[in-house]
Amino acid sequence: MIKNILLPNLGEGVETAEVSEVLVKPGDQVAEDTPILVLESEKATMEIPAEMAGTIKEIFVENGEQISTGQKLMSIEISDADKSEKKIVPKPEIEKGKEKKEEPKPVEKKSEAAPKPAQTVKESSAAAFASPSVRRFARELGADLSLINGTGTKGRILKEDVQGFIKAQLTGRPVANVAQQPEIDFSQWGEIETVSLNKIRRITGERMTAAWQTVPQVTNFDKVDITELETMRRTMQKANGSDSAKITLLPFIMKACVNALKEPPDVNSSLSTNGQELINKKYYHIRIAVDTSEGLMVPVIRDVDKKNVFEISQDLAVVSKKARDKKLMPDDLAGGTFTISSLGGIGGTYFTPIVNPPEVAILGVSRAKMEPLHDGSDFVPKLLLPLTLSYDHRVIDGALAARFMKFLNEQLSDVKNMSDTKIF
Numbered sequence: 287m288i289k290n291i292l293l294p295n296l297g298e299g300v301e302t303a304e305v306s307e308v309l310v311k312p313g314d315q316v317a318e319d320t321p322i323l324v325l326e327s328e329k330a331t332m333e334i335p336a337e338m339a340g341t342i343k344e345i346f347v348e349n350g351e352q353i354s355t356g357q358k359l360m361s362i363e364i365s366d367a368d369k370s371e372k373k374i375v376p377k378p379e380i381e382k383g384k385e386k387k388e389e390p391k392p393v394e395k396k397s398e399a400a401p402k403p404a405q406t407v408k409e410s411s412a413a414a415f416a417s418p419s420v421r422r423f424a425r426e427l428g429a430d431l432s433l434i435n436g437t438g439t440k441g442r443i444l445k446e447d448v449q450g451f452i453k454a455q456l457t458g459r460p461v462a463n464v465a466q467q468p469e470i471d472f473s474q475w476g477e478i479e480t481v482s483l484n485k486i487r488r489i490t491g492e493r494m495t496a497a498w499q500t501v502p503q504v505t506n507f508d509k510v511d512i513t514e515l516e517t518m519r520r521t522m523q524k525a526n527g528s529d530s531a532k533i534t535l536l537p538f539i540m541k542a543c544v545n546a547l548k549e550p551p552d553v554n555s556s557l558s559t560n561g562q563e564l565i566n567k568k569y570y571h572i573r574i575a576v577d578t579s580e581g582l583m584v585p586v587i588r589d590v591d592k593k594n595v596f597e598i599s600q601d602l603a604v605v606s607k608k609a610r611d612k613k614l615m616p617d618d619l620a621g622g623t624f625t626i627s628s629l630g631g632i633g634g635t636y637f638t639p640i641v642n643p644p645e646v647a648i649l650g651v652s653r654a655k656m657e658p659l660h661d662g663s664d665f666v667p668k669l670l671l672p673l674t675l676s677y678d679h680r681v682i683d684g685a686l687a688a689r690f691m692k693f694l695n696e697q698l699s700d701v702k703n704m705s706d707t708k709i710f
């Protein structure tokens with residue numbers, strides 16, 4: 287026998303609600319009380335359970351549709367085994383941002399100061415947006431809903447989000463927890479265009495969120511006098527001719543960074559996953575942020591300590607072209623030990639780059655400008671290069687970061703200090 291399931295009375299003063307999720311599809315076998323639909327009204331989200339066991343035949347509503355009491359939701363073929371009907375009662379409404387508090391039950395007093403983890407999970411989860419069955423599921427697994435990023439309509443947390451969260455916890459992977467913003471219709475204030483983010487931007491977004499949330503970061507700033515270095519660079523560029531790769535400041539900065547990385551080894555390191563050990567690397571593979579039309583790519587230039595400025599310029603030209611032509615292979619992106627992000631070709635004074643785990647530091651390079659510098663008796667025009675170092679404070683102290691920057695400054699401001707470096 288086929289029966290229609292109608293929207294029951296949702297309660298006093300609630301005539302309509304929006305379908306926020308259809309939980310079944312035609313052909314699905316459902317047991318009595320299986321949630322089949324999630325509805326959302328101004329103040330609440332609620333589940334509509336199947337009033338009887340059977341097979342879903344047809345669905346008459348869709349996500350986002352406004353439906354009202356008595357409306358036909360779906361048809362169901364009732365199995366002979368269970369023809370007993372039951373009045374549909376929507377599962378208890380959950381007010382958005384609130385959860386019905388259970389009456390506190392008397393508990394055995396074990397220790398005055400003993401923490402109550404279950405209680406903590408419940409309270410912090412209360413503001414999350416999830417259906418009753420998902421809340422129940424999360425509660426059973428001990429998952430804190432407030433830490434889970436909902437991928438359902440309007441950021442609602444789905445069962446799969448809870449499963450993904452638990453899986454990530456078990457494998458030790460950081461969970462990208464983006465605080466959900468309320469959905470806003472921006473077109474009410476003017477013309478808009480909605481564009482899907484491509485894969486590179488989505489992955490960058492996830493990585494940056496995870497890095498921002500898992501790495502306690504600090505940024506140090508410095509300005510370096512590169513007047514002399516710039517004169518040398520121009521001379522080298524001229525001598526090199528226009529047929530070879532352009533020699534910009536970046537290869538010199540990369541060489542100076544490698545020298546600084548060799549000083550205290552902590553900056554060229556990674557923290558072990560258990561956070562108990564520091565893995566110092568004896569190789570110097572520098573990652574370079576490359577701006578492409580598809581988004582940010584960060585290929586690696588290997589063994590920078592063993593290459594001269596011409597070879598690095600050549601490598602830079604090759605990897606940035608590969609990045610912009612979308613030809614980078616996984617190997618081109620793997621194994622970096624320290625990153626440099628240079629916006630010097632574009633402009634601006636200072637920016638704070640985000641550390642790229644498992645690396646522990648990143649250098650931001652801004653545009654060099656002629657500025658007056660006091661030499662003790664007079665102001666003299668100098669070319670000053672703004673540098674920023676963002677670092678993982680679990681590994682690098684402020685003093686170590688300041689020493690690293692001082693060393694870098696000494697290298698770049700006086701080319702003699704780079705004399706033992708393989709520049710030429």
Ligand code: CAO
Pocket residue numbers: 532533534535536537574575576577578582602606627628629630631632639651652653654655671
């Ligand atoms: N100060 C002054 N001038 C600079 C400079 C600096 N710090 N850095 C570069 N320049 C000059 C170069 O000398 C070059 O000048 P000419 O055209 O007169 O020869 C010009 O700016 C353009 O340089 P470039 O950007 O092509 O070359 P580069 O070696 O400096 O950088 C690359 C290469 C791939 C890093 C760069 O092209 C790039 O993509 N940068 C963006 C990185 C990025 O997006 N970072 C942000 C990440 S965080 O969101």
